[in-house]
Amino acid sequence: MKSGPSGLENKQVGAVMVVGGGIGGVQASLDLAESGYYVYLVEKSPAIGGVMAQLDKTFPTNDCSMCILSPKLVECGRHLNIELITNAELKEVSGEPGQFKVKILTKSRYIDANKCTGCGECVQVCPVEVNSEFDAGLTKRKAIFIPYPQAVPSIFTIDKKERPPCVRACPAHVNVQGYMALTSKGKYKEALEVVVENLPLPGVLGRICPHPCESKCNRVPLDEPLAIASIKRFIADQAKDELLPQVKTERKDERVAIVGSGPAGLTAAYQLAKEGYGVTVFEALPVVGGMLYVGIPEYRLPKGVLEQEVEAIKHMGIEIKTNTPIGKDLTLDTLFTQGYKAVFIAVGAHRSLELGIPGEHADGVVHGVTFLREMNLGREVKLGRKVTVIGGGNAAIDSARSALRLGAQKVFILYRRSRVEMPASDEEIEAALTEGVEIQYLVAPTEILVKDGKVVGIRCIQMELGAPDATGRRRPIPILGSEFDIETDMIIPAVGQASDLSFLEGSGVTLSKRNLIDVDPITLTTSRPGVFAGGDAQTGPGIAIEAVAAGNRAAVSIIRYLRGEDLREGREIKEEEIKPLGLSELPVGEPRKPRVQMPTIEPERRQNSFDEVELGFTEETALQEAKRCLDCGICSECLQCVAVCKAEAIDHKMQDKIIELKVGSVIVAGGYELFDPSARYELGYTRAPNVVTSLEFERMLSASGPFQGTLLRPSDLTPPQKIAFIQCVGSRDAQNPYCSSVCCTYAIKEAIIAKEHSTVPLDVTIFFMDMRTCGKDFDRYYERAREESQVKFTRAKVHDIENKDGTGDLVVKFATEDGGVRTEDFNLVVLSVGFQASPGMISLAKKLGVQLNPYGFCQTRSFSPVETSKPGIFVCGAFSGPKDIPETVVQASGAAGSASALLAPVRKTLVKEKVYPPEKDIAGEEPRIGVFVCHCGINIGGVVNVPEVREYAATLPNVVFTDANLYTCSQDTQEKIKVMIEEHNLNRVIVASCSPRTHEPLFQETIKEAGLNRYLFEMTNIRDQCSWVHMHEPEKATEKAKDLVRMAVAKARLTEPLKQLSLSINHSALVIGGGISGLVSALTLAEQGFKVHLVERNSKLGGIAGRIHYTLEGGNVQAYLADLIEKVTNHHLIEVYTEAYIVDAYGYVGNFTTELMRYRGPYIEKIEHGVVIIATGGQEYKPGEYLYGRDPRVLTSLELEEEIAEVNPGITNCNSLVMIQCVGSRDDQRPYCSRVCCSQAIKNALKLKEIKPDMEIYILYRDMRTYGFQEDYYQEARRKGVIFLRYDLEHKPEVRAVKENDHYPLKVNVYDPVMGEQVIINTDILALGVATTPPAEIRELAQFYKVPLNEDGFFVEAHVKLRPVDFATEGAFVCGLAHAPKSIDESIAQAKAAASRATTILVKDTITAEGMVCSVNEDICSGCGICEVLCPYLAIAVDKTEKVAKVNEALCKGCGTCCSACPSGAAQQRGFRRDQISSMISAALGV
C-alpha cells in the first residue's frame, strides 16, 4: 500500500473470514493463510469439500476428484492458521473494510470434537436412517454421521431437528420417536428403556392412553397417524420381564411422602427413587394404582398388567401403605414430624358429581365412579336389567360396557351433545357400539322417575346445539316441549368427578376457587413449603398421561427443593403451537401406508367376560407399524449412541452457539445449488426411477457411491446398455435463461467414464443444442469422446421422456434439425442439470448487503470479477455465476489476492508459526519400519486383498508394525500414524496406497510432526499399479502389491535422513507482459508492498486490450486500461521496462535472475527477482481464408470493433453485415476453441444494432458459446433481429466477390440445416471471428524459465484443476491469454490469482529446498563433465580448479539425469542411491 500506516490501518485486523468450504473457499483459505493472514473458514455443513467431494472424476483429465481434493482438505484442516468453523452459519456482518465484526451461529454437533475418536461405534447402533446428501439420496446414512469417509474435520455429527410433534404433544414428553426408531430395529428392551425414562407405567398407558400424540403425528396429512400407544403396549408386553428400572445413584437420607398411588403419585415416587430418595406412598384404598385400578375395567386394563408394573416400581425400594388415608389420624404435620422432608399430594378425583335433578337418591341410582370402583374391587354391585348411563366421557363408556358384561340386558348412554363433541375416545365409543351399547345423542335427563323408592324410568329432553361455550364445544340448548320418558331400572350418572380435599382443611395448603389445590403451575409447589400437588386433585379430572407428567414435574421440583436449588430455573412452560406439516413438506416420495389395525376379540366373546378386548400387535405388525415413523426429528434421542460411546463424546444437550469474530475482510465462496428437475414433469424425473440427475449419476459412477462404481441402473440394478444425456435441464430456458457453462463438458466426462465403467458394451448419446466445450483443452476432450470413445452427439432439445411400459426403459422424444420427429429408447437417462443460486446464499447476500444479479448470483463487473458491491467483501466460485473448478480456484486465489492487498499493513499480525518437534536422531539405529496399507475404500480393497498384503508386510525384515486403513489419507489416520510412530518407536514409515505425486507430501508432513525426518518415508502405489490396472485379476493384483511392498521395505531399510537447504527469498517479482493481465498482477503485488519489475516488448503498455473498446456488459475498456496503466506507472514499487526483450533467465525459486535488453540500449540489464509471472498475452490470428487481406470489406472482429469505436460510416452505415465464427479455431490446425469470439460477435452485433437498428446482421456459427450470463446478450441480439445460421465443418461457408455489371458484390454462401438449403447472402461487410493464438516469443520464454507448452502453444499449468496459475517450476506463474484464450474479467481474476500465489512465496523469509538432490562423491569423480552437459537445470558444473563436479543444490530438482549418465558412479541421487535401487530390484526379483 502506498499510504503509510495511518491510525485506521493500525486498527485493521489481519484475519479473513472465508464463507463456504467448497474448493473455492479451501483455496482462498490456503492462499491467505500462506500469505500471512489468519483465516476463519465458515462452512454450513459438517465438513468442507463441497460438491467437488461428491464428483467421481474431473474433466478433461479424468482425474479422481476426491484423490486430488483430499490432500487440499487435509492441508486446510491441519493448517495452523486456518480455523475451520463447520456446521455454522454467518448471521451478521458489521463494520467496514479492514475491520469487520461478524457473528456466526455454530450449530451443535452434539459431539465433543476433542473427545470423538471417529471410531464409528455410534453409527452402528443408531436406529434412524435418512437419505445421504453425499450420495445424492441414493443411499442412506444414519442420524449420527460423518458426511464421507475422508471428511475434514473427521468428527461425527448428530443431525437433529426440533423435537417431533408426538414428543411435544405428549404431556409427559415421552420420547415417542426414540422408542419408535428402536422398535423398528427390533430393539424392544432398549425401546422400553426410552419409555420408562418418563413413564414408569408403559403397559398401562399403552392400553388406556387416549394418545394426544397421535393426533399431531405428521403422517396425518399423508394417511393415518402412527399407532403410537399400541406400539408402546407391544414393547411393554415384549420386554416386561426385563423391565427392572435401576436406581441411578447411591441412596440418600431424605425421605419423601406421597399421598395417593395413582399415576401421578407412582410416577413421582419412581422418579424420586431413581435418584436415590426414600419414598413412602400413602394410599387410602386397599389397592395400588388409584383410578388406574378402580376406575378402569379389566377388559381394558387387566389387573395383572398394572400389578406387574407397580411391582417393578416398588422394587426400587418404594414403600406403599394401602388403607392409609391422610386426614384425621395421619395429618400432613405428622408426616413432617415423622421425618418426611417433602410431601406430594396426588389424591385424584374419586368423588362423582351429581346430576342435580329430582329422584337422584333413589334406589337404583349408582354413580359411575362408585360403580366402577366397587366392581374393580371385586365387590358385588346390584345391577339393573335395563341400565341407563348418563354422560359422554370414558367413565360413562366404561360403565356402560362393564354393565353389559355384568349381565345387563340393555344399556343406553344418554349424552346431551352430539357424537362430535363426545369426550370419550373414538375407539372406546366404537367398541361400545360394537358390543351393543345404544347411545342417544342430544338428550339430557330432567327427572329420575321413582316408584316405591326405586328407579323405574328417566324423563329426558331433546337438546339442540347452540354457539360454542368456553370449552370450544357447542353449547346444548333444551328444545321446549320435547320431553319424553325412558323405562329403566338402573341409572349410572357419569357426568364428572371431583376430589375430596376435606383432609387439607387447616393444613396450610390452600385451595382454588374451583376447589382444587392451588399450586404454582411450573413447580407444583402449594402454599405450604415442602408440599407439592399434582394430578386430578390439582387440575380437575384429566387423563392418566397428564397425571404422569405432573408426577415427573413434581419429582423434579422435590429433588431441587431437597437440594436447595432454584425450582424454576429453565422450566418455563413454552406454549408452542405444533403445526402439522403440509403435504409438500413431507419426505419426498414417502408412500402411503395404512395404519395397522388393532386386533380385538369377537364382540360375542365379550358378553359376561372381562377378558382384554384388544389383543395387541404381533411382532410383525408392530415392526410394520413402527417403520411408518417419518423420523421427524431425525435424531430420535434414543441415546443408544451415548451408551456405546467409550470416549463419552456425545452430549445431546449441547446448545448452538453464537461466536463473534473480528476480521479485516470477507471472502464469500458460498457455491450454488443444482436445479431440481422435479419441476420439469415432462422429463420424467419424478415418474421414472431410471431418469437420474448428473450428480446422482456421478455418485453412481463413483467407487465410493451406491453401486461401488459398477454401472447399474436404479430400477433393477442391471447394467444399462444405452444411456442418454439430456443437456440444458434448468439452463437456457424461461426459468433460468443463463447457461450453466459446465454441463456440456461434465456430460462428456460422465459419458466417457460410463463407457469405461460399463461391464457390457455401452451406447451413449448426448442430446445438446450448442456444444459449449470452450475451456482449455475441452474441445479436444469433445473430439476424443466422439472419436475414441464413440460417444454419439445428437443436436436436439429433448421434448419429453416417457416410461416404456414396465421395462424401466425410457422413450426419448426429440426433433432433428431437418424437421423429423424421432423417438429413441434408452435404458437410463441422465439429466444434465444446471446451476442455480442457492436460497441460503441469497439470504446471506442480503445480510451482507451484497448486490445480486437478476438470477440471484453475486453481481460482479467486468473489471472487478472478484469484488462484490460491498468494499472489503470479495467473491469467488459459482456464487458469482456457474463455473468449473479451475475457474473457481482462479477466482479463489484472485479474491485472496485482493483481500491480501487490502490488509497488507497488518500481514503476519495474527498468524501462528508452526513448530515441529525436534528431529529424532536415528543414527545407528536398526531400521524399525511401520507399513500402512490402504483400502482406499474399495478403490484398492475391492481388488487387492489388503489384509493379506498387510500380513505379508509383517513378515518382512525390519518391519515392526503394520496396519490397514480404510483411507490412509484421512485426518484421523494421520493422527494414528503419529501415535504408532511413538508407540512402536518407528524410524521408517511406508504407506502402500496411491500416487506419491498427490499424497507423498501429506505423509511426509505427518512423520515430520512425529519427529522423523520427512525422507524416512517411502510410498508405494498399489492403486494405480495394482487395483486399477489389474482390476479383473484380484489375485495377481494382490501378489503384485506384495511385491511392491517388499521392494519398498527393501529400500526403506537403506533410507537415511536428508537435509533440506534453506534458501533466502528475494522479495521482488518479475512480471512479463504489459497487457491487462501483467498490469493487474504487477499492481496487486505492488499494493502488497512488493517490488515489481514489469517487462513489455512494445513501446506501449496495454497489450491486446489496447484494441478492445467495450465489454459485452458495456464496460469501457480504454478508460479502465488508462486508469490501470496510470496506477502502474505511478506506483513507486513498480519499475516498467518497455521495448524490453528477455535474453536469458536462470536461477530458482526465490533467486531468479533475468537478463533483458532494451530497444536501442546496448547493455544487458540484470533483474534479480524471487518469482516470475508470465503474462505474455495472445494475438489475433490473421486468416488466409474468406478473402481476408484481399478484399477491404473483410475484417477480423477486432478490426470491426475498432471501426465501430471510430464510428466509421462505411461500417456503421452499411445495410448488411455477415460474421463468420470459428475462423482458425476448432479446425485441424488449431483444434481449440478461442472462447471469446462468440461473445465478441454478439458484442459487435449489439453495438451495430444500437447505431443502426435496421442493419441486417447474420452470424454464421458452429456452436454459439455464450456461456454463463453471456447467454442474456445472445438472446438480446436475437431480440434485436440478428439472424443466427449454424454451419458445420462439412459445409463451411463460401465467400466470393465476383464482378456483376459495375458491382463487385461480396457473397456469402452457406448451407442452412433448418431449411435444408443453401442460403446466399449479399453482404456489405464480412467480419471474421478469428482465433486467438499464442505470441511468437512464447517458445523462448518457455525455455528460459523451463516451463512447458501444450500442443497449441499455450503454457501448461502445474495442474489443470487445482493449480491453474502455478507452473510445475516453483516460483513461476502464468496468467491471461498466455495460459489460454479468455475474456477480460477472466484474465483479471487470473492475474490476481497469479499475484496471490506469488505472494505466498514473497512473504516468506526463506524457503526450504528439495532434499532429494544429486550429490557427487568427489573421490571418484573424474571431472569428465558429462553431467554438466546433460543437466537441464544447470545445477551441476565441473569446478575448474578442483576438477570435480559440484552440485548447486538449490537448482537441482533431483531429476537424476546426471546420476544415470555418470560413468564412474560418482553422482548419486539422494533418496534414490544406487544401492537403494539395487535393493529394490533384488527384492522384486527375489534374489
Next chain:
Amino acid sequence: MATIVLNELDPKFKYEVAKQPGGENIKVCFSCGLCTAGCPVSEIDENYNPRKIIHMVLLGMKQQVLSSDFIWLCSLCYTCYAHCPQNVKFTDVMRALRTMAVSEGYVHPSFPNRIKEIDNFSEKLRHQMALSILERKTEDTQTDPAELLAKASQEVERAKSSVS
C-alpha cells in the same frame, strides 16, 4: 439443392410479424426444435415443421410463409407454447401470421371464419379431453387428484390467513 437468396426476400418481415399482437417474441427463437418435437400436427404431417416456419419468417420469406398452407394447419393446441424455452409463444405467432395472410390477401376472407369455427370446435373438444383426464387417474403418475385438491385448499387457507 435449392438455393435461397436472401436479397430477393424481405428482411423486414420478421419486424412486421413482431409488431403484430402475439408476434412479439418471434425473433427470440434459438431454433431448438422443441415446438416441432411436441407438435401433434408434425406427428401426422412430417412436412409440418414449426421450427422451420419460424426460421422462414426470420430469413424474410414473407410470401412463402403467408401463402403457405402450413400456417392454417396449426391446431392451436399450445403444446409448443407451453414447452418453448425461449417463450416464443408460437401459437400466438401463428395467429399473427394468419391475420397477416388475411390482410395481405393471401386467403379468401371466408376462410378464416371457417377456421375459427373449427378452432372453436376443437377448443371444446380439448376442454372435454382435459376434463376426462382430470377425472381419470393415470397409472404412471403418483399424483392423486384428491391430494392436489387438498394441497390446493391448504394453499387457499394459507393465502387467506396471510391476508387476514
